Amino acid sequence: MSANDFNTPITPELVKEHGLNEEEYKLVLEIMGREPNINELGIFSVMWSEHCSYKSSKKWLKTLPTKADWVIQGPGENAGVIDIGDGQAAVFKMESHNHPSFIEPYQGAATGVGGIMRDVFTMGARPVANLNALRFGEPDHPKTRHLLSGVVEGIGGYGNCMGVPTIGGETNFHASYNGNILVNAMTVGLADADNIFYSAAAGIGNPVVYVGSKTGRDGIHGATMASAEFDDDSDEKRPTVQVGDPFTEKLLLEACLELMATDMIVAIQDMGAAGLTSSSFEMASKGGVGVELWLDKVPMREEGMTPYELMLSESQERMLMVLKPGCEDAAKAIFDKWELDFAVIGILTDTKRMVLKWHGEVAGDLPIDPLAEASPEYDRPWEPTPKQDRIDPASISGKVSHIDALKTLIASPDLASRRWIWEQYDHLVMGNTIVRPGGDAGVVRVSGTNKGIAATTDCTPRYVMADPVEGGKQAVAEAYRNLVATGAKPLAITDNMNFGNPERPRIMGQFVGACQGIAEACIALDFPVVSGNVSLYNETNGVGIMPTPAIGGVGVISDLGHHATIGIKRDDSALIMIGAATGELGQSLYLKTIEGREEGAPPPVDLNAEKRAGMLVRELIELGLVRTCHDIADGGLLVAVAEMCLAGNIGADLHLPESGSEVAWLFGEDQGRYVIATRDPDKVLNAAGSANVAAVIIGQAGSDAVTIDGGAKVSLAELRDLNEGWMPSYMAEAVQ
């Protein structure tokens, strides 16, 4: 017993330590009708943390389009669900684990991966692909190597052990992430469309069951930590980072899927951020029921744990379920087989209250709806980001030759090969990986069929920083393009909104602008948001990150016999650029890396042109006319062509246009474009003509070099060394 738990006096300091401001505490008193005890205060604290309540972001998240004919479940559940035909559904979500990964990179990243997989298999889906979106500080910041190395090892350590292939992702370096790295993990799962599991509790008197790992003292107040800015003492928060056990999660996955094949579960929810508190309140609130929890029955890792600790622990690999009455023994037998804890820890009631019992004594008694639903919602003041001018190509010094610029870019931290990272991830387990990391999107086969699921993560933070609306659009458009480039029909996205402190109007303006851009793109491209996550307060000592709304896109390839990859396959192919070149150098990597200028308006996104080009390219791939396709993104056309050459080990000769800025044509990051290789250029050009899409032959595959207009060139061998060399040699320096 821990009587002191119940009687700790609630002082203003204690309230402040729990992250509640005066206004919020007033609301607590109003809802309770009395002073809360310490257990209750802890519960309010985590439930109303930014991380769990979305209090700053809710107003704007509601504006995102979430519907399409194929959407089975939009935002609000553990993950989004879309129909992929043939009675099957894809279940997916992306989630951040930024704050813990900065403090303890291995465990922070590992438990991020563990958490997102749990979100997906909670819904009855077997995870079939993992992806991630990572942002680190500048390469020469003293912490970057350590963080990169720990995060990659943590992601691999967890995902590899789970036996889920990590098939894609993206990694950026920028000084704005020096004090706040971003670790966003995404999982895609597959389920039968008629066997999806939800979290709404139902059935008064039904047993509330706890399964998985025992509860320990790890991660207490993790959700509150993730809702505050960092300062110099943040390293001291290490004990609030949870420790992952992928082996237990693998057992939990198999046990849950085995139980889900029966008819015993009413509702299920994983215990993620804010652990037992958040899972029990969400299940009860969604189902409109009450819960009585017997906290002394919770399986505990150590002795002397208190109700407060049990409610707030973020121990990993745990699930909360409501079972049909009388199923307890049969369900327990499954968890016994997998050697996992199984405990009935409560019962559903009709009181609409959460009553916490501790050895028969009431340790807390709270109304559910006011806490779960009436959490604060702020309309924070915001100001738009001032627009920047378009970069005039005439302002480019042009001191560097095109080939030298290519060589510099392809070896730069922004564009260098990420092989060092993804070779540490098992990207082949399950035997269904069709397109491996390093291309535009990863593709896994739907087991036992000829269908594929394509998935990608995308965001260009420097565009969002310069123009949140265009940048938000661009992130969605690039995800769309990366899926199309494999031959997939883009279906839906998950968004992971990483921003600084929303209490600063400029930052809030970035959030509002990004939401607006994302919404516009989703509508135009018929590409709705089905799940997401918000991570705010990514600031250290008042310095915020670049706004980073990472987009995870999912699409379907109906026949894997017709899909595309980026490597050039034959040296008798013509290279065709699909989409119009307008020469946008603002915020381009050329401008940053070669000219040392991080400025200008980012490339605008013409969503109608984007859609026309996307539909054309997908049709060309589906018809079997195109097997080689790459989108033009960071670095522009020449970099895209060089990447296609390296991937296929076949060179290319590019023909410069007769007029206009060569730099803008070769290195502009104009949106809505692809390069394809084909042996039938006339057919492709005709198809483009009738689809009203710009298309032009830009060169010819062949030889073992990247050549410009038959003159200046660089061999593939040299280019490969430059592209592949940077990251291994950078990371090798960490040893010294």
Added chain:
Amino acid sequence: MKSAVILFPGINRENDAIAALEQATGTKPTVVWHGETELPKTDIIMVPGGFSYGDYLRCGAMAAKSPIMRAVAERAKAGVTILGVCNGFQILTEAGLLPGALMRNASLKFICKNTHLKIENTNTRFTNQYKTGEVVDYPVAHHDGNFFADSETLDRLEGEGRVVLRYCDANGAVDPATNLNGSQRNIAGIINEAGNVLGMMPHPENAIDPLHGGTDGRNLFKSLVEAAS
């Protein structure tokens, strides 16, 4: 042709193994849970890859003590064909069915990539469909594939033709540059004295479909069928 796949908690490449065996034998293998004490009648037993018991203690150490392993050892003695891949190889060495040990990769990192392998001995139940010296291409995906044995054991393995696969380059050159995980003498796979148990780190089961990017692994499974029929 009957085959069985042993399933330990934490194994995760069982479906890859099942697909490869089914493709080669025409029948779905029986999956046997580690807690069983008896095996069905079977011509081939495969111990697949993964992280049995989370690789805690030592890779394969706990699985080697599972109840089913006694039955597997008996079948090994009786001459049944047994294939251990990746974690399966680690389990077979821990169970004493194969010599040596698999240590942490020299790079101390997990490695997932395709690698070239030289088929050193085609006169086995596992490799009879390959040509001697043939260079094949399978993926690896492991953290602890660094094969170690004392030099006496290594000499014996070499002398008896029990080194079946070695890491090499596309032209078959076996040298330190092509040794991706630090294994003694570039060893990727070995057989036991009787020739009926093969342990290997690479994954032939992930190279059986043109969509995998290659089908070099098929002949390994075909060899099993050929040898058993």
